[in-house]
Amino acid sequence: MRTRRFDRIGNGGLTFTELGLGTAPFGNLYKAITEAEADAVLEAAWTSGVRYIDTAPQYGYGLSETRLNRFLRGVKRDDYVISTKVGRLLKACPPAERSGQGKFFDTPSRREVFDYSYDGVMRSFEASLERLGLDRVDILFAHDLDVFTHGSQAALDERLEAFMRSGYYALLSLRDQGAIRAFGAGVNEWQSCETMARRGDFDLFLLAGRYTLLEQQALDSFLPLCEARGIGIVLGGPYNSGLLATGPRPGAFYNYNPAPAEILDRTGRLQAVCQRHGVRLIEAALRFPLAHPAVVSVIPGGQSAAEVRGNLDILGATIPDALWADLKREGLLAPNAPVPGEARS
Structure with a gap:
């Protein structure tokens, strides 16, 4: 699998797999x-050449990190790049009070507490190291500093101000000490x-x-x-919650909600151009963001080993340059959007 080297500040940097x-x-x-099933997904990803893994305390309220622990003990630490996140602390609680009910299932009984302070970042980092069974991670992202999570611009501004005055300096300190190689934020809004x-x-930034x-x-x-500024982008959610993978089907989701009519129509037009060139919509969707020079990796979801192996095949599909030209000609891509095969000055 192709890789992309990232070394913004000259501290040795990181090598990301494109997928x-x-x-x-x-x-x-x-x-x-x-x-x-989790082990099978990890094994399929590793066998496919994937060497960048992203996780977070929120994912299953510790479950994702602890499941990674078993697999990572069997591979060399220097053979992969791993990122996790800070901004939430997990507190033990009665089962009826656990966070994420209706979204995450069969998880430990934990209640999330947002904490973007210096101490909160350090405590979150240490807890993640314990769950992962590691002595270091490569990247820490401040998690969900966005309106989508906090409900309003005013609430976000309050959280963001608290982070920039306190938790930001914890991340800066960890990077300066060499405890992490890089830091940023993982959010839903640019x-x-x-x-x-x-x-x-x-x-x-991990931008979903x-x-x-x-x-x-x-x-x-x-x-x-x-x-x-030499800032790298990890692009999550390249299929916009599945719509760009399935096409404009009834009930298709866009950004975690049922897709509105105008988005379904636009997706249908995208799909029609792809079909004229013998390309699947999902293939164009996965390849497109990697053409931007700031993007270091794309992380689509994969709930099964077959999906993970399928993502590698999707990324390897042949896409003619004319497809991108037609998408721009029909107003479906921004005129200044970098596309695969395009020369950059």
């Missing part, structure tokens, strides 16, 4: 999976990423679903800022 593995499914997101990038010295075949507004200001 990464997101482990929210290991936390029983939307449905419970067995230990054997606008909050841009705010942080203008206020601090961030290395990477905001630079895809359906959305390129981040090209207006945020992605040029990343290029100028």
Whole structure:
């Protein structure tokens, strides 16, 4: 599998595989999976050449990290890059009070507490090391500093201010000490990423679903800022919650909710252009974001070993240059969107 080297500050850097593995499914997101199923997904990803893994305390309220522990004990630590997240502390609680009910299933009885303070970041980091069974992680992302999570711009502003005044300096200290190689934020909105990038010295952002075949507004200001400052982007959610994988089917989801009519229509037009070129929509969706020079890896979901192996086949599909030209000609891609095969000055 092809890799991308990232070394923004000259501290040795990191090597990302273009295809990464997101482990929210290991936390029983939307449905419970067995230990054997989780192990099979990890083995399929590793055999396929995936060497970048992303997790978080929130994913199954510790379950994703502990499931990774078993697998990671069997591979060499220097053979992979791993990121986890900070911003939530997990507190033991009665089963009826556990967080994530209706979203994460059969998880430990834990209640999440948002904490973006210096001490909160350090405690979260130490707890993740224990769950993972590691003595270091490569990247820490401040998790979910966005309106989607906190409900309003005012609530986000309060959380973000608390983080920049306190927790940010914990991440900076950990990087300066060499305890981590890089830090950033994992969020659902590019606008909050841009705010942080203008206020601090961030290395990477994990951006979920905001630079895809359906959305390129981040090209207006945020992605040029990343290029100028050497900030890397891990692109999560390249299928926008599944719509770009399934096509405009009834009941298809877009950004965690049923897709509205105008999005279904746009997806149908994207799919029609792809079909004219003998390309599946899912193939174009996975390849597109990797053409941007700031993007270091794409992490689609994979709930089964077959899906993980399928992602590798999807990424390897042959896509003619004319497809991208037609998408731009029909107004379905931003005119300034980098596309595969395009020369960059």
